Amino acid sequence: MAIADIVYACIECGGVETLRPAGDAETCERCGTRYCRVDGALIRAERPGRPPETRSAGEWLDLLAAIGADSPHAIRPAPVLLRIADRQRPHRAAGMYLGRIESFGPELEGVLSLAGDRLAVQTEAARFEWSLLELTAVQPSSRALQLKVRNGPLLSFKFPEGSAVLWETRVQRALQDLYTSLGRGTIIEFQPRIVTR
């Protein structure tokens, strides 16, 4: 749980995914701007020599989008924790079959990159790569971003130094750009499956 999920770029220096935990707050590692939670769920930015700036999470997200902090040009490879759910088991309650539940494998440390039409994770032992066109759904889940691969597993990505919100936006935007370039239309839903109009 982190303010960095919402404030994925520093309002002072423009650094993307530069907030790091510092006590009960988070601080931009580039310029030192401090972000803390106040009054319920408001987020306050404290910058040396300037008045503090307090906004709701929605206002921060709107502001960062408006200044282009989620621009695809800012995408750099990011540390990631990858889990792959490639097995399932049936779930029953009170004698009733209620569907199948995913079983996730071990957490793999790696580096996630998103370039062109490909998403890749490089771990110490292996490289995993998927074409964006293989993805059938994009969904956030708690602090993770989950992607479903066509006829393949459910992938779960956690970003120890980044923002799941930002990466969800990035993947959705990359998918939309790719679909547009291929003449596949506008994506109107990313889950339970990608639907275009």
Add this chain to the structure above:
Amino acid sequence: MTATVRKTFYHTARWLVRALWRRVGTLEVTGLEHVPVNGPCIIIANHQSYLDPLLAQAVVPRVVHSMAKSTQFASPAMARLMSLIYTFPVRRYEPDPIAVRTVLRLLGAGKAVMIYIEGERSWDGRLQPPRRGTIRLLLKAGVPIIPCRIDGAYDAWPRWGRLRRGAHVSIAFKPALNLPALDRRADREAALESATDRIMATLSAPGDRWAGIAV
């Protein structure tokens, strides 16, 4: 496990949640009279926080079966607990006909079902677009739809933060929406947009996209 033991566990958990919450914050509940005492109904709510299912189910005096993401059932212990509190899984990353069938089967047996219509907790507290599949399900079910607007849970425990004491949470159950039961897929598709507006308007707070739409 017998049905009686499960039911006793559920109501004990409800009592426990209410008792624990009194140590954390305050709770205001209105419109409980709109929730039918018996018979099938679907309670639809906005979703701001982990607190929503805990508090909303704690204040409704009947057993409410609720839908939760399948990945929450990943560990066997959690799957067991979820079953004890009448929660069933839905796979959110692909169409899930089993979850739909489960809802219809529960409603057919006269049960109450709770669904968070946005499909996930809001990152910023604002009302998100609904899952279109859920609207289709509501249009197929033909049972009273009880809107439930939850406020304050986000301030207490936002998705990106920890639980904080001193929060005031309000839960407002609204008068039932009686949508027609549409058996034909084409009819459901035709009614999708207007039903979406009606349903989301009942869940909206000032400033939300659907606020002000006539119900």
